[in-house]
Amino acid sequence: MRRTGRGYTYGAAVIIVTLSTLVCQLIRSFFAPTNLIMIYLVGVVVVAAQYGRGPSILASFLSVAAFDYIFVPPYLTLGVSDTQYILTFVVMLLVAITISGLTVRVREQADAALERERRTASLYAMSREFASNRGIETLMSVAAHHISDVFDSQVLVALPDASGQLVVQPVPDAAPQFNTQEHAVAQWVYNNAQPAGLHSDTMPGAEGLYLPLRAARSTVGVLGIYPREKSRFLPSDQRSLLETFANQSALAIERARLAEETEQARIQVEMERERNNLLSSISHDLRTPLASITGAASSLLENNETLDRDSRRELAQLAYEEARRLNRQITNLLDMTRLESGAIHVDKEWQSLEEVVGSTLDNLTEPLESHLIQIRLPKDLPLILCDGLLIGQVLINLLENAVKYTPPGSSIEVSAFADSCEATIEVADRGPGLPPGEERLVFDKFYRAKPGSAQGVGLGLTICRSILDAHGGRIWAENREGGGAVFRFTLPFEGTPPEVESEDGITVI
């Protein structure tokens, strides 16, 4: 919009008339006075084109006056000696006014066309931005930006909350004058899907104009527009353009909503699936040892008379070992649940790795019987800061895995070493090793080397990783030279163990 300050334009009109006069003066000797009128007409056209109706009217009158004063005898008076000139004056004035009117209209139409083009371009740009953007927040600030730009207003977007009450969404350049009354108007607009406020049939006394954002299926919210210049706001063609902007925004918002809902639904389905998987895995892995126990115990019951002593003993042993295995499974599952919910409390103390290993071996006497276990811990291994129970669980899981996946009679080695910043513990076996490329995958939930074959939910290694994460350590697996796999994990040292009081070296004989 061109701003036309009055003084400035009228002054310009005067200047241009003056210029016309000067030009006429210069060429006076070559042309008859009636021809000099054309120069003035040119001046009037220029003023009309540049400065609008008012100044061009002024220029018209001034041109006639100047022409009369300077170029029509008697010179330097506003009188006329030859009455023909009166006709000249009248016609000149009429022509000047007409031309100025036409020029102004042409100019205004040109301006209007330019403005329409600008707005359409903005609408197009907004639509394109809607197409490429996803989140509702971005969409709203895009809409607000374009609308406030095109319609020279401040813009507000309000979306309903779960109960249908409108909540103003933060957008840049937000309108500040939204009070409870305005909120009521906006709420009415939402509830009735009709515009209200400034320049409308309903509540025209409001601070702004509120349009319902109507999408294909429903009203998604309300658009509030606060023009910077209320008086100049919204001739009818602009109104329909504004409504187009609003509709586009509404459609974009609805689309984004639907996309969000679809995503939510998808995540739900995914979670359901995972939960069902987990549940059936757990069910299988808890029921398997239970089946052995029930079977053995019921067999002992049924056949108490007929079973011989050794068989009875064997069945009882079986039931006992499977019960121990079931207990370890349950421990793993409980640990997993606690780790996932963040409930696990890592109780770090300065532990002797030897002790932790010793406890672990104690817990696994039966499963480890079938293999050759070798422990290699350096004598000068320092105390390690860790939660003894949790790291013990890590070792139990690693050793159980080693037993599960390697042939009976093969060796399993546990070793460790430390440098100044961390201790590294290794569990190595001579089994088939890990499938190449899957060394990281083994730590994922539910991973199983041979699908459906081995026992265990596959959670053991995942739990190990969670425990190591909670300690700030790492765990990883590699294949070994000479065959087999080695699992290594690190525990960082945090500070040094507090000083142990020294004894004098007196020994007891």
Place this chain on the structure above:
Amino acid sequence: MTDAAVRILVIDDDQKIRQLLRISLKLYHHTVHEASTGQEGIEATILHQPDLLLLDLGLPDMSGLEVIQQLRKWTNTPILVLSVRDKETDKIAALDAGADDYVTKPFSMGELIARMRVALRHVPEPSESPVFETGDLQVDFARRQVRMAGALVQLTPIEYDLLKTLVTHAGKVMTRRHLLREVWGQEHQDQVHWLRVHMSNLRAKIEPDPANPRYIITESGVGYRLLDE
């Protein structure tokens, strides 16, 4: 198992466990009484004067800890606690409050019987029985000598004190605090790492395979136990 028949009181709200214990213990000709709540248990202790109590920590009306605290006000009857894994702090509290030992559920009968036997054993004063032997380990209190498979072992004073404390309570679990108090005194009862370091040194000297100990067992999260079967 012990030769003498003893009176045992089982305090556990789970009927199946009581049944299991009753059946198993009767094999040894023990008299088994049962109680299913803490209050019942306390009353039954007064009534039946058992030689040993098997107490579940997870009782419905009061915590096992409270039962121990109440009983210990007037009786020294050995108490064996039955508790679940992951409740290490509960076990330590129970032991510190006066319980003699614990078994973790699920437990094996062998473990339970062994601990019961230890709890019922009359603890000999060092002067009564100056030499303690188990496996290849021999401790001579009178001469302050320790031998492993006949060969003398050189221990520092602290290591000897540790071993002596464990031997005095052979077969029973000792909480870390208890050990620290006995060897280092009340004011150092929280210096757990001292205990670990010296325990590690001790094991290195008397255990044939320190990483797979046969004599001094770590009770994870609770303390240590000297095995003596």
